[in-house]
Amino acid sequence: MMVESASETIRSAPSGQNGVGSLSGQADGSGGGAGAAGTAGGGAGRDTAAGADSNGEMSPADLLHFQQQQALQVARQFLLQQASGLSSPGNNDSKQSASAVQVPVSVAMMSPQMLTPQQMQQILSPPQLQALLQQQQALMLQQLQEYYKKQQEQLHLQLLTQQQAGKQQPKEALGNKQLAFQQQLLQMQQLQQQHLLNLQRQGLVSLQPSQASGPLQTLPQAAVCPTDLPQLWKGEGAPGQPAEDSVKQEGLDLTGTATTATSFAAPPKVSPPLSHHTLPNGQPTVLTPRRDSSSHEETPGSHPLYGHGECKWPGCETLCEDLGQFIKHLNTEHALDDRSTAQCRVQMQVVQQLEIQLAKESERLQAMMAHLHMRPSEPKPFSQPLNPVPGSSSFSKVTISAADSFPDGLVHPPTSAAAPVTPLRPPGLGSASLHSGGPARRRSSDKFCSPISSELAQNHEFYKNADVRPPFTYASLIRQAILETPDRQLTLNEIYNWFTRMFAYFRRNTATWKNAVRHNLSLHKCFVRVENVKGAVWTVDEREYQKRRPPKMTGSPTLVKNMISGLSYGALNASYQAALAESSFPLLNSPGMLNPGSASSLLPLSHDDVGAPGEPLPSNGSSSPPRLSPPQYSHQVQVKEEPAEAEEDRRPGPALGPPNPSTTGPAEDRDLEEELPGEELS
DNA sequence: ATCTAGGTAAACACTA
DNA sequence: ATAGTGTTTACCTAGA
Numbered sequence: 001m002m003v004e005s006a007s008e009t010i011r012s013a014p015s016g017q018n019g020v021g022s023l024s025g026q027a028d029g030s031g032g033g034a035g036a037a038g039t040a041g042g043g044a045g046r047d048t049a050a051g052a053d054s055n056g057e058m059s060p061a062d063l064l065h066f067q068q069q070q071a072l073q074v075a076r077q078f079l080l081q082q083a084s085g086l087s088s089p090g091n092n093d094s095k096q097s098a099s100a101v102q103v104p105v106s107v108a109m110m111s112p113q114m115l116t117p118q119q120m121q122q123i124l125s126p127p128q129l130q131a132l133l134q135q136q137q138a139l140m141l142q143q144l145q146e147y148y149k150k151q152q153e154q155l156h157l158q159l160l161t162q163q164q165a166g167k168q169q170p171k172e173a174l175g176n177k178q179l180a181f182q183q184q185l186l187q188m189q190q191l192q193q194q195h196l197l198n199l200q201r202q203g204l205v206s207l208q209p210s211q212a213s214g215p216l217q218t219l220p221q222a223a224v225c226p227t228d229l230p231q232l233w234k235g236e237g238a239p240g241q242p243a244e245d246s247v248k249q250e251g252l253d254l255t256g257t258a259t260t261a262t263s264f265a266a267p268p269k270v271s272p273p274l275s276h277h278t279l280p281n282g283q284p285t286v287l288t289p290r291r292d293s294s295s296h297e298e299t300p301g302s303h304p305l306y307g308h309g310e311c312k313w314p315g316c317e318t319l320c321e322d323l324g325q326f327i328k329h330l331n332t333e334h335a336l337d338d339r340s341t342a343q344c345r346v347q348m349q350v351v352q353q354l355e356i357q358l359a360k361e362s363e364r365l366q367a368m369m370a371h372l373h374m375r376p377s378e379p380k381p382f383s384q385p386l387n388p389v390p391g392s393s394s395f396s397k398v399t400i401s402a403a404d405s406f407p408d409g410l411v412h413p414p415t416s417a418a419a420p421v422t423p424l425r426p427p428g429l430g431s432a433s434l435h436s437g438g439p440a441r442r443r444s445s446d447k448f449c450s451p452i453s454s455e456l457a458q459n460h461e462f463y464k465n466a467d468v469r470p471p472f473t474y475a476s477l478i479r480q481a482i483l484e485t486p487d488r489q490l491t492l493n494e495i496y497n498w499f500t501r502m503f504a505y506f507r508r509n510t511a512t513w514k515n516a517v518r519h520n521l522s523l524h525k526c527f528v529r530v531e532n533v534k535g536a537v538w539t540v541d542e543r544e545y546q547k548r549r550p551p552k553m554t555g556s557p558t559l560v561k562n563m564i565s566g567l568s569y570g571a572l573n574a575s576y577q578a579a580l581a582e583s584s585f586p587l588l589n590s591p592g593m594l595n596p597g598s599a600s601s602l603l604p605l606s607h608d609d610v611g612a613p614g615e616p617l618p619s620n621g622s623s624s625p626p627r628l629s630p631p632q633y634s635h636q637v638q639v640k641e642e643p644a645e646a647e648e649d650r651r652p653g654p655a656l657g658p659p660n661p662s663t664t665g666p667a668e669d670r671d672l673e674e675e676l677p678g679e680e681l682s
Numbered sequence: 683a684t685c686t687a688g689g690t691a692a693a694c695a696c697t698a
Numbered sequence: 699a700t701a702g703t704g705t706t707t708a709c710c711t712a713g714a
Contacts, residue, residue: 473688492703516689522705523688529704536703 305330314343452476453483460502467504474513474520478527479540489530489537492518 305311306326311318313334320326334340452472456463463470470477481498482490490498496514499506506513521527526544529536 475688512690515691518702518704519690519706520688521703 303327303330305334314347452480456480456502463503463505464501465504467508469505470503474516475524475526475545478517478520478538479545482538482540489539491535491537492521495521495538 303323303326305313306320306323309319309321311320311326311329311333313330316333318329318333320329455472456470462468472480477499478495481495481502482488484498485494495517496510499513499517500510521529521538524544526541526547528539528541530539531537
């Protein structure tokens with residue numbers, strides 16, 4: 001209750017100062033006291049500070065785009081996996097016995113449960129969708145062609161029978177009928193042509209007429225009328241026998257079939273990264289190019305259907321030593337035949353469903369975000385729920401451009417070197433949503449979660465744009481802000497700026513969180529105020545910071561669990577995963593989907609660090625690099641550098657130990673050592 | 683049930 | 699006088 005009311009008040013609270021007094025005047029009186037306080041160098045940078053609430057400047061459109069992208073990223077990955085081979089899910093055993101796999105896989109693909117709930121969740125990026133669409137179009141086209149072909153054949157047959165039967169009939173009659181049939185044939189062909197043209201016009205299909213029509217011949221009975229599709233999926237592939245056959249074949253031997261027809265399937269020079277191998281229907285694979293951005297495995301010399309040494313063809317996990325072998329395998333095992341065609345259709349269906357689900361999930365996401373981050377009282381238009389802007393008036397000033405401010409590298413990606421960096425956007429959301437109830441009490445997450453730095457690194461775009469409360473404590477955030485700077489020191493105002501820049505959430509209710517920030521700075525020993533010529537700056541005493549956290553971690557089963565299973569996906573993970581599980585996002589729960597890098601980062605850490613929020617890296621984190629030196633900081637902070645010295649004097653503080661804002665990597669290491677070694681944490 | 687950490691609100695002091 | 703900074707205190711809540 002309190003919370004709610006509190007938040008309410010906050011919200012309504014005038015962004016400016018809290019009205020002093022009026023309310024219950026607490027007779028604390030004492031208030032003052034605060035010995036040291038006095039000296040507050042205070043003002044220093046204030047002048048410049050003017051724009052405390054500045055935040056990155058992005059156009060609403062950009063933001064929206066961003067958010068959407070983020071939200072969809074995970075989905076995209078999933079989709080990629082799906083598109084490139086659904087098989088994997090759970091059949092390890094299947095590896096050897098492809099036969100056994102085939103059926104299950106295809107079934108699985110069609111199974112509503114399998115497809116729908118879970119996979120669908122994922123969202124696709126526009127480009128991805130595009131690719132998929134193209135693929136589908138191509139397939140559709142093929143099917144159309146097949147259909148037409150079929151029709152033609154039938155007509156021919158009829159014609160023949162007619163001829164035979166009508167031998168006796170007057171020639172005229174026969175002639176008429178023939179004519180009629182031929183006309184029909186013509187119509188069919190024209191229709192076919194038109195379809196092709198239409199598709200091509202739409203840019204959905206980019207094949208040459210010749211190509212398009214050619215393959216047809218090779219598709220014997222696979223003919224499927226578009227309308228049959230549904231059944232196809234439902235019933236395993238093809239209508240009638242063909243389907244059965246194919247299924248059986250699949251189940252049995254992959255080898256047998258091969259050869260089949262056609263040759264065109266084996267382009268002699270596929271050797272190169274062959275971006276295209278022909279689809280079963282002979283059409284160039286449209287989906288091949290598969291957005292490198294997200295696909296980790298796709299390297300220059302790879303093939304979309306080849307990864308981790310095995311064939312990614314749905315249901316086929318045949319191991320191939322190299323690309324060459326794979327290609328050979330592809331051409332023999334997955335040549336154009338009924339089975340391949342059926343599988344392709346299934347995959348197509350899968351993709352379609354995913355798309356549908358994607359749309360639904362997208363919508364849901366929007367709604368969720370809108371619900372979570374937009375107060376009823378707030379006029380925020382649903383359409384742009386995520387836009388950071390809404391909040392505080394100050395916010396609008398945008399002094400700092402997000403663009404320049406965030407070299408993307410933002411936080412030193414902890415250890416995660418190769419980490420796909422794909423932010424699991426939603427994580428933030430997830431956690432937020434979970435805690436959202438008012439003033440998030442993300443304590444737990446704070447404690448046990450992965451390093452804030454990595455978390456942020458992974459999701460910074462998300463937090464930056466989504467009005468989601470970050471699952472970190474003020475202390476850890478402040479620390480992070482400070483450590484991110486080259487000198488590891490920030491003025492209060494800069495800290496404010498960091499908050500607003502990094503989190504859309506802190507672009508509103510400024511009075512509230514700013515007060516909290518100040519409160520935390522003063523309250524925690526780990527934050528050391530250092531005065532310098534130009535004013536006061538805040539630094540972090542890592543030791544103190546570490547101390548204050550309950551070393552508990554080791555014992556915490558949950559934590560350990562999280563670490564292991566979640567691999568430290570960040571504070572969010574736990575909650576996020578839960579959320580995912582709830583919403584049936586299978587993949588997300590699987591480690592694979594998550595950023596492995598983070599995991600690695602954690603491992604090395606000392607137990608407590610791990611457990612600790614902001615953690616580990618941060619400590620040295622800042623270190624990571626001689627910093628990316630975010631422009632913004634640099635210019636703002638520059639002032640401090642000098643002062644730093646002064647500080648040193650002042651603060652024999654343990655913390656910065658070598659208070660040196662050490663600008664160089666080594667120094668950082670040093671810091672790290674000091675901290676991590678662990679000290680007394682335990 | 684008790685502690686503790688963290689969040690929020692607010693009073694008050696200082697200083698530019 | 700005002701606003702930004704700092705410091706404290708009080709009260710709440712959630713988690714251990």
